Amino acid sequence: GQNIDQPTEMTATEGAIVQINCTYQTSGFNGLFWYQQHAGEAPTFLSYNVLDGLEEKGRFSSFLSRSKGYSYLLLKELQMKDSASYLCAVMDSNYQLIWGAGTKLIIKP
Amino acid sequence: DGGITQSPKYLFRKEGQNVTLSCEQNLNHDAMYWYRQDPGQGLRLIYYSQIVNDFQKGDIAEGYSVSREKKESFPLTVTSAQKNPTAFYLCASSMIRTDYNEQFFGPGTRLTVL
Numbered sequence: 001g002q003n004i005d006q007p008t009e010m011t012a013t014e015g016a017i018v019q020i021n022c023t024y025q026t027s028g029f030n031g032l033f034w035y036q037q038h039a040g041e042a043p044t045f046l047s048y049n050v051l052d053g054l055e056e057k058g059r060f061s062s063f064l065s066r067s068k069g070y071s072y073l074l075l076k077e078l079q080m081k082d083s084a085s086y087l088c089a090v091m092d093s094n095y096q097l098i099w100g101a102g103t104k105l106i107i108k109p
Numbered sequence: 110d111g112g113i114t115q116s117p118k119y120l121f122r123k124e125g126q127n128v129t130l131s132c133e134q135n136l137n138h139d140a141m142y143w144y145r146q147d148p149g150q151g152l153r154l155i156y157y158s159q160i161v162n163d164f165q166k167g168d169i170a171e172g173y174s175v176s177r178e179k180k181e182s183f184p185l186t187v188t189s190a191q192k193n194p195t196a197f198y199l200c201a202s203s204m205i206r207t208d209y210n211e212q213f214f215g216p217g218t219r220l221t222v223l
Contacts, residue, residue, distance in 0.1 A: 042214035
């Protein structure tokens with residue numbers, strides 16, 4: 001079966017750094033997406049990785065290791081507005097997105 | 110502005126009634142999707158369509174129906190056969206490419222069945 005695992009909830013302090021991990025087992029791999037979703041709102045795109053390595057975009061970075069079936073999202077200089085759920089999704093061999101349950105990130109002052 | 114609209118944002122229905130959720134996009138995307146999201150769970154695919162007049166069942170299609178008569182529109186009907194319809198419903202669209210298929214989401218419809 002296909003499976004994507006993320007921690008259910010994480011807590012971090014404003015101004016700090018947090019790393020959200022995602023491990024996956026899917027039938028094929030055509031890329032990994034990270035989305036941010038504020039409560040009651042639609043998910044919005046953060047990053048896409050298809051090759052191994054680190055992609056940096058401002059305060060957010062995403063890393064992929066295809067051999068390990070592993071990715072992480074790194075958030076730096078945390079702000080209160082970063083409190084949200086972060087969803088990991090893998091595109092499988094049929095080019096369909098398989099979604100993790102999401103990680104709820106709580107930022108404390 | 111290009112985007113995806115869903116209406117209404119909140120919807121209440123009595124048990125046993127069918128209800129149709131609207132989804133419209135003006136991004137000229139070929140593919141459209143319907144997801145259901147329950148608390149503490151990821152997005153689960155209900156139906157998707159890659160071309161007009163054609164659609165495919167996702168993982169949880171039972172109790173739902175869709176149509177794709179126009180490229181821009183992909184309405185979802187929640188039928189009385191759906192045993193637990195109260196949920197947050199998200200519509201998305203994307204281009205069809207083999208290298209990158211970012212999905213763009215509408216604002217969602219929260220359906221509550223009383």
